[in-house]
Amino acid sequence: MHLDDRLQALADFVPEGSRAADIGTDHGYLAVALIQQGKSSFVVAGDKNRGPYEAARRTVRENVLEEEQVSVRLGDGLAVLQPGEVDTVCIAGMGGVLMTAILESSPSITAELKTLILQPMNGAMELRGWLYDHAWHIVDESLVIDDGRIYEIIKAERGSRKKPSGLDLLVGPKLWRKKPPLLKHHIEALLFQQRRILNGMEKSDRAKGDKRFGQVKRRVKALEERLKW
Numbered sequence: 001m002h003l004d005d006r007l008q009a010l011a012d013f014v015p016e017g018s019r020a021a022d023i024g025t026d027h028g029y030l031a032v033a034l035i036q037q038g039k040s041s042f043v044v045a046g047d048k049n050r051g052p053y054e055a056a057r058r059t060v061r062e063n064v065l066e067e068e069q070v071s072v073r074l075g076d077g078l079a080v081l082q083p084g085e086v087d088t089v090c091i092a093g094m095g096g097v098l099m100t101a102i103l104e105s106s107p108s109i110t111a112e113l114k115t116l117i118l119q120p121m122n123g124a125m126e127l128r129g130w131l132y133d134h135a136w137h138i139v140d141e142s143l144v145i146d147d148g149r150i151y152e153i154i155k156a157e158r159g160s161r162k163k164p165s166g167l168d169l170l171v172g173p174k175l176w177r178k179k180p181p182l183l184k185h186h187i188e189a190l191l192f193q194q195r196r197i198l199n200g201m202e203k204s205d206r207a208k209g210d211k212r213f214g215q216v217k218r219r220v221k222a223l224e225e226r227l228k229w
Protein backbone atom coordinates (compact mmCIF):
# COMPACT_ATOMS: atom_id res chain seq x y z
CA MET A 1 0.00 0.00 0.00
CA HIS A 2 1.51 3.30 -1.09
CA LEU A 3 0.54 6.20 1.16
CA ASP A 4 0.46 9.83 0.11
CA ASP A 5 2.88 12.15 1.93
CA ARG A 6 0.27 13.23 4.50
CA LEU A 7 -0.67 9.72 5.61
CA GLN A 8 2.97 8.58 5.43
CA ALA A 9 3.90 11.41 7.81
CA LEU A 10 1.38 9.98 10.29
CA ALA A 11 2.76 6.46 9.80
CA ASP A 12 6.29 7.79 10.42
CA PHE A 13 5.24 8.95 13.90
CA VAL A 14 3.71 5.61 14.91
CA PRO A 15 6.01 3.81 17.38
CA GLU A 16 7.55 0.53 16.18
CA GLY A 17 5.73 -2.48 17.60
CA SER A 18 2.67 -0.48 18.63
CA ARG A 19 -0.89 -1.68 18.80
CA ALA A 20 -2.68 1.15 17.06
CA ALA A 21 -6.11 2.45 16.10
CA ASP A 22 -6.95 4.65 13.14
CA ILE A 23 -10.15 6.46 14.08
CA GLY A 24 -12.09 7.90 11.14
CA THR A 25 -10.16 5.52 8.90
CA ASP A 26 -12.32 6.00 5.78
CA HIS A 27 -10.51 3.95 3.07
CA GLY A 28 -8.37 2.12 5.67
CA TYR A 29 -5.09 2.90 3.88
CA LEU A 30 -3.20 3.99 6.98
CA ALA A 31 -4.30 0.94 8.98
CA VAL A 32 -3.18 -1.46 6.26
CA ALA A 33 0.13 0.36 5.69
CA LEU A 34 0.98 0.25 9.41
CA ILE A 35 0.91 -3.55 9.24
CA GLN A 36 2.67 -3.74 5.87
CA GLN A 37 5.42 -1.36 6.98
CA GLY A 38 5.95 -3.44 10.13
CA LYS A 39 5.13 -0.48 12.40
CA SER A 40 2.23 -2.07 14.24
CA SER A 41 1.45 -5.64 15.20
CA PHE A 42 -2.30 -4.97 15.32
CA VAL A 43 -4.50 -2.11 14.09
CA VAL A 44 -8.14 -1.26 14.70
CA ALA A 45 -9.62 0.72 11.80
CA GLY A 46 -12.73 2.52 13.08
CA ASP A 47 -15.28 4.64 11.29
CA LYS A 48 -18.75 5.77 12.31
CA ASN A 49 -20.19 5.69 8.80
CA ARG A 50 -21.09 2.55 6.89
CA GLY A 51 -19.65 3.65 3.49
CA PRO A 52 -16.12 4.23 4.83
CA TYR A 53 -16.40 1.12 7.04
CA GLU A 54 -17.19 -1.01 3.94
CA ALA A 55 -14.37 0.70 1.99
CA ALA A 56 -11.88 -0.13 4.76
CA ARG A 57 -13.06 -3.75 4.86
CA ARG A 58 -12.49 -3.93 1.10
CA THR A 59 -8.96 -2.49 1.43
CA VAL A 60 -8.11 -5.05 4.13
CA ARG A 61 -9.51 -7.90 2.00
CA GLU A 62 -7.68 -6.75 -1.15
CA ASN A 63 -4.41 -6.64 0.79
CA VAL A 64 -4.99 -10.16 2.11
CA LEU A 65 -4.79 -9.20 5.77
CA GLU A 66 -6.51 -11.04 8.61
CA GLU A 67 -8.88 -9.74 11.29
CA GLU A 68 -6.07 -10.46 13.82
CA GLN A 69 -3.94 -7.88 11.94
CA VAL A 70 -6.49 -5.19 10.99
CA SER A 71 -9.85 -5.25 12.71
CA VAL A 72 -12.33 -2.95 10.92
CA ARG A 73 -15.08 -1.70 13.23
CA LEU A 74 -18.18 0.43 12.76
CA GLY A 75 -18.77 2.94 15.55
CA ASP A 76 -18.32 6.40 16.99
CA GLY A 77 -14.82 7.51 17.95
CA LEU A 78 -12.98 5.44 20.54
CA ALA A 79 -16.13 3.49 21.44
CA VAL A 80 -14.97 0.80 19.00
CA LEU A 81 -12.06 0.00 21.39
CA GLN A 82 -11.72 -1.91 24.64
CA PRO A 83 -9.62 -0.30 27.41
CA GLY A 84 -5.96 -1.25 26.93
CA GLU A 85 -6.56 -2.86 23.53
CA VAL A 86 -4.29 -0.35 21.75
CA ASP A 87 -1.53 1.99 22.95
CA THR A 88 -1.54 4.43 20.01
CA VAL A 89 -4.42 6.31 18.39
CA CYS A 90 -4.19 8.11 15.03
CA ILE A 91 -6.89 10.57 14.00
CA ALA A 92 -6.50 12.40 10.69
CA GLY A 93 -8.55 14.58 8.39
CA MET A 94 -11.03 16.00 10.94
CA GLY A 95 -11.28 19.30 12.81
CA GLY A 96 -9.13 19.63 15.93
CA VAL A 97 -12.12 20.36 18.14
CA LEU A 98 -13.91 17.21 16.95
CA MET A 99 -10.73 15.28 17.82
CA THR A 100 -10.83 16.63 21.38
CA ALA A 101 -14.51 15.65 21.65
CA ILE A 102 -13.66 12.12 20.50
CA LEU A 103 -10.83 11.85 23.05
CA GLU A 104 -12.99 13.26 25.85
CA SER A 105 -15.98 11.07 25.23
CA SER A 106 -14.21 7.77 26.07
CA PRO A 107 -12.15 8.49 29.21
CA SER A 108 -11.59 4.82 30.10
CA ILE A 109 -10.01 4.20 26.66
CA THR A 110 -8.03 7.46 26.56
CA ALA A 111 -6.60 6.76 30.04
CA GLU A 112 -4.82 3.64 28.70
CA LEU A 113 -3.25 5.32 25.64
CA LYS A 114 0.45 6.21 25.43
CA THR A 115 0.65 8.02 22.08
CA LEU A 116 -1.64 10.20 19.98
CA ILE A 117 -0.91 11.06 16.35
CA LEU A 118 -3.20 13.79 15.10
CA GLN A 119 -3.59 15.62 11.81
CA PRO A 120 -6.23 18.34 12.29
CA MET A 121 -7.76 20.09 9.27
CA ASN A 122 -8.34 23.19 11.41
CA GLY A 123 -8.30 24.19 15.09
CA ALA A 124 -4.69 23.00 15.60
CA MET A 125 -4.12 25.71 18.22
CA GLU A 126 -7.13 24.62 20.27
CA LEU A 127 -6.09 20.98 19.90
CA ARG A 128 -2.54 21.68 21.14
CA GLY A 129 -3.94 23.65 24.08
CA TRP A 130 -6.34 20.81 24.90
CA LEU A 131 -3.45 18.30 24.94
CA TYR A 132 -1.51 20.34 27.55
CA ASP A 133 -4.69 20.90 29.60
CA HIS A 134 -5.31 17.13 29.71
CA ALA A 135 -1.88 15.86 30.79
CA TRP A 136 -0.51 15.24 27.29
CA HIS A 137 2.51 16.97 25.77
CA ILE A 138 3.76 17.29 22.20
CA VAL A 139 6.92 15.30 21.45
CA ASP A 140 7.16 15.89 17.71
CA GLU A 141 5.45 17.69 14.83
CA SER A 142 5.84 17.75 11.07
CA LEU A 143 4.51 19.63 8.06
CA VAL A 144 3.48 18.16 4.74
CA ILE A 145 2.32 19.94 1.60
CA ASP A 146 -0.22 18.40 -0.71
CA ASP A 147 -1.94 20.21 -3.56
CA GLY A 148 -0.73 23.57 -2.22
CA ARG A 149 -2.19 22.98 1.25
CA ILE A 150 -0.04 22.56 4.34
CA TYR A 151 -0.95 19.85 6.84
CA GLU A 152 0.27 19.72 10.45
CA ILE A 153 0.96 16.36 12.07
CA ILE A 154 1.23 16.27 15.86
CA LYS A 155 2.63 13.46 17.99
CA ALA A 156 1.74 13.61 21.69
CA GLU A 157 2.61 11.45 24.65
CA ARG A 158 1.20 11.21 28.12
CA GLY A 159 2.58 13.42 30.90
CA SER A 160 2.01 16.98 32.12
CA ARG A 161 4.43 19.64 30.93
CA LYS A 162 4.40 23.43 31.01
CA LYS A 163 1.86 24.72 28.49
CA PRO A 164 3.52 26.64 25.62
CA SER A 165 2.57 30.27 24.93
CA GLY A 166 -0.45 31.06 22.77
CA LEU A 167 1.80 31.85 19.80
CA ASP A 168 3.66 28.54 20.17
CA LEU A 169 0.32 26.72 20.34
CA LEU A 170 -0.65 28.42 17.08
CA VAL A 171 2.63 27.80 15.23
CA GLY A 172 3.45 24.45 16.86
CA PRO A 173 6.12 24.37 19.60
CA LYS A 174 8.17 21.56 18.01
CA LEU A 175 7.84 23.04 14.53
CA TRP A 176 9.24 26.33 15.79
CA ARG A 177 12.13 24.48 17.44
CA LYS A 178 12.87 22.18 14.46
CA LYS A 179 12.34 24.79 11.73
CA PRO A 180 11.48 22.38 8.92
CA PRO A 181 11.72 23.70 5.32
CA LEU A 182 7.95 24.33 5.14
CA LEU A 183 7.85 26.42 8.33
CA LYS A 184 7.96 29.80 6.54
CA HIS A 185 5.13 28.69 4.28
CA HIS A 186 3.17 27.51 7.35
CA ILE A 187 3.64 30.82 9.20
CA GLU A 188 2.66 32.76 6.07
CA ALA A 189 -0.56 30.74 5.89
CA LEU A 190 -1.28 31.46 9.59
CA LEU A 191 -0.54 35.14 9.02
CA PHE A 192 -2.93 35.27 6.06
CA GLN A 193 -5.65 33.70 8.23
CA GLN A 194 -5.08 36.06 11.17
CA ARG A 195 -4.95 39.13 8.91
CA ARG A 196 -8.27 38.11 7.39
CA ILE A 197 -9.80 37.86 10.89
CA LEU A 198 -8.33 41.25 11.79
CA ASN A 199 -9.66 42.88 8.59
CA GLY A 200 -13.13 41.51 9.38
CA MET A 201 -12.97 42.89 12.93
CA GLU A 202 -11.78 46.29 11.75
CA LYS A 203 -15.10 46.76 9.92
CA SER A 204 -17.15 46.51 13.13
CA ASP A 205 -16.99 48.96 16.07
CA ARG A 206 -18.27 46.25 18.41
CA ALA A 207 -15.52 43.82 17.36
CA LYS A 208 -12.94 46.58 17.71
CA GLY A 209 -14.08 47.14 21.31
CA ASP A 210 -13.66 43.44 22.12
CA LYS A 211 -10.46 42.28 23.86
CA ARG A 212 -10.05 39.64 21.13
CA PHE A 213 -9.29 42.48 18.69
CA GLY A 214 -6.13 43.36 20.61
CA GLN A 215 -5.18 39.68 20.81
CA VAL A 216 -5.47 39.18 17.05
CA LYS A 217 -3.52 42.40 16.41
CA ARG A 218 -0.69 41.23 18.69
CA ARG A 219 -0.77 37.79 17.06
CA VAL A 220 -0.38 39.31 13.56
CA LYS A 221 2.60 41.34 14.77
CA ALA A 222 4.19 38.33 16.47
CA LEU A 223 3.78 36.16 13.36
CA GLU A 224 5.36 38.93 11.25
CA GLU A 225 8.31 38.91 13.68
CA ARG A 226 8.64 35.13 13.46
CA LEU A 227 8.95 35.36 9.69
CA LYS A 228 12.15 37.36 10.19
CA TRP A 229 14.12 34.58 11.92
Ligand SMILES: C[S@@+](CC[C@H](N)C(=O)[O-])C[C@H]1O[C@@H](n2cnc3c(N)ncnc32)[C@H](O)[C@@H]1O
Pocket residue numbers: 023024025026027046047048049052075076077078091092093094102
Ligand atom coordinates in the same frame (compact mmCIF):
# COMPACT_ATOMS: atom_id res chain seq x y z
C1 LIG B 1 -12.15 13.25 5.83
S1 LIG B 1 -12.19 11.59 6.31
C2 LIG B 1 -10.50 11.31 6.74
C3 LIG B 1 -10.08 9.91 6.39
C4 LIG B 1 -8.66 9.54 6.79
N1 LIG B 1 -8.49 9.55 8.23
C5 LIG B 1 -7.66 10.45 6.14
O1 LIG B 1 -7.13 11.32 6.82
O2 LIG B 1 -7.41 10.31 4.93
C6 LIG B 1 -12.98 11.61 7.87
C7 LIG B 1 -13.53 10.25 8.27
O3 LIG B 1 -13.86 10.29 9.65
C8 LIG B 1 -15.08 9.63 9.86
N2 LIG B 1 -15.62 10.16 11.13
C9 LIG B 1 -16.09 11.40 11.37
N3 LIG B 1 -16.45 11.51 12.67
C10 LIG B 1 -16.16 10.30 13.24
C11 LIG B 1 -16.33 9.79 14.55
N4 LIG B 1 -16.84 10.54 15.54
N5 LIG B 1 -15.94 8.53 14.80
C12 LIG B 1 -15.43 7.75 13.80
N6 LIG B 1 -15.28 8.18 12.54
C13 LIG B 1 -15.64 9.44 12.26
C14 LIG B 1 -15.89 9.92 8.61
O4 LIG B 1 -16.90 8.97 8.39
C15 LIG B 1 -14.79 9.87 7.53
O5 LIG B 1 -14.67 8.58 7.00
